[in-house]
Amino acid sequence: MMNEVSLREKLIRCFRVVFPRLTEAAIPSASVATVVAWDSLAAITLLHVVEEEFQIEVDMENLAELDSFEKWAAFLSTETGQA
């Protein structure tokens, strides 16, 4: 549970940096559909920020599917082995 909280907190940090106008409360429900600033440039920036934060490499081929906070969280949970 601690790992899960930690992962989500780190991911919220990433979203806060890339989408500074999103409120903390709105981040967990953020998606391409709800965040106007989430364009292709922001998606790549988010990928690099996540790579820095989690010290992993994310294949850009996955970008199209990583279109919401929840999908990012699920993806990172698998990649980092944190349940």
Add this chain to the structure above:
Amino acid sequence: MTLTEALQILNKAESSGSEEIYPVLLACGFAPLHLETFLAAHMQEALPGRIVRIIGGLYGDLAGTVERELPAGIMGVAVVLEWPDLDARLGYRTLGGWGPLQEIEIVQQVRAALARLGNAIERLSQSVPIAVSLPTLPLPPTFHTRADETGKAELEIRAELANFAVRLASRQGVSVASSQWLLTQSPPDKRLDLRAELLTGHPFSVSHGDVVGSALARQLLPASPKKGLITDLDDTLWHGLVGEIGAEAIAWDLDHHAQVHGLYQQLLSALAGQGVLIGVASKNALENAEKAFERPDIRLAKDKIYPMEVNWRPKSESVGRILATWNIGAESVVFIDDNPMELAEVKAAYPEIDCLPFPKKDAEAIALFNTLRNLFGKRRLDEEDELRLASIRAAAKMPVPSEGGAQQDLFLSQAEAVLTVRFDPPASDSRVIELVNKTNQFNLNGRRYSEAEWMRCRESQNAFLLLVSYEDKFGPLGKIAVLAGRRENRSVSIHTWVMSCRAFSRRIEYGCMDLLFSHFDIDELEFDLEVTAKNSPFRACFAPFLGTEPEKRFVLPRSVFQEHCPPLFFKMSTT
């Protein structure tokens, strides 16, 4: 800097509430992505209080971006050149063909592209500062030679590029990022991100984007160089303790395994030649040190050092006297010593001084030399750089009497002083912006300007600019003061006034005001004063007119000036 840190810097600036935008054009042929973020973040760090805004050009059209008319208000242009901008076949996003026939065409195409780009950059440099980054990515395997051999076509391309760089570096408003510096910061095999290049059109790895962004920001907003260097002698300027082994036995050559000390002397001599003040602070007997400087093989001549503080007192006392003689702030000075305790003692007394250890190991010396080049490097040298040391020496010998008395009148009346004032000097005279951005004590408001901001100031309606030079029988001081402002009916409003501290106590400031009143035939001078931590010498000179030192914007009527102005003895020359 990580991408996260860069974004945090930019987010913080955006939320600061500042409305002062600093727009910069980023001209590159690829999708700028995080290069844009890093360029903005590095510039933002150097421009607190303003918001850096990067404006991009057209994808795939670098030359067109530079050729088009600039968007309004652009303060600088960063040109990022990569191989595909010169010929698309030198990139990975087109399939134009690689082979012997294409090699000849590619060379011709590169030549033509560089000529076009060079013309556009030269034209643009007349109105705005430009920083150029030459291709940083490895060439693709286009050519017929093995990877470990350079073929004729590749060499011809590199020669064209080198000529292009020379052409640009010769222009006043253009700077070219150092390929050697980039090599030290970004290993060639870590620069290309082929995955990103193919998917997004951005070829730089995140770390390389940071380095290129940093290099361009440094060119567009160069830090002010340090002014003075204070060095220790034993085991620093030379190897050995001169007081113990004698002047003949100390060494700075290969034979005695002391070459790094010779190189250090050589570097200090070169810095002195470009106007850096060199002083000595050493715990020694003066006669021993002087004997060392009498040796014919010394690489740093004694006449390039002033002052020489050689005694047994604490180093911080010697450093204090040197600072007083130079009349510059501790933040403009570097102190070098091999002894960590001496460095700590000076640092404790003067926290603003950069205290650097002279290395014990030869291999570490190159890092020190490069650091000194960075701290003292200047884009261009001018005649003032040669005059600085001579005028400080002359000032130290000049018996200047106390301010304001009959003795000073007599002294100044016999000084044979000539004040030369140049109205609206050419923009190419880099001494103007250097004085504005380096002067602390006699400074109206302490405002610093980028080259672009200064150009904008000069373009405003009814603007004027004065560059003042001074010479007397003790020698020339060179260009020592800058005044800038606007004429408005019967008044002149001054927004910039700086004067080198070397020119104090000569009544040059009064001569300047006298000239303004008579030249423009005006009734008053208005000063856009702001109090800074260091500009009390400026404010003090107005106390005789106002009854007290001013603390905010103020007006000086002509009648008040004439009533209280001390006698002036200049021969005035205007051009």
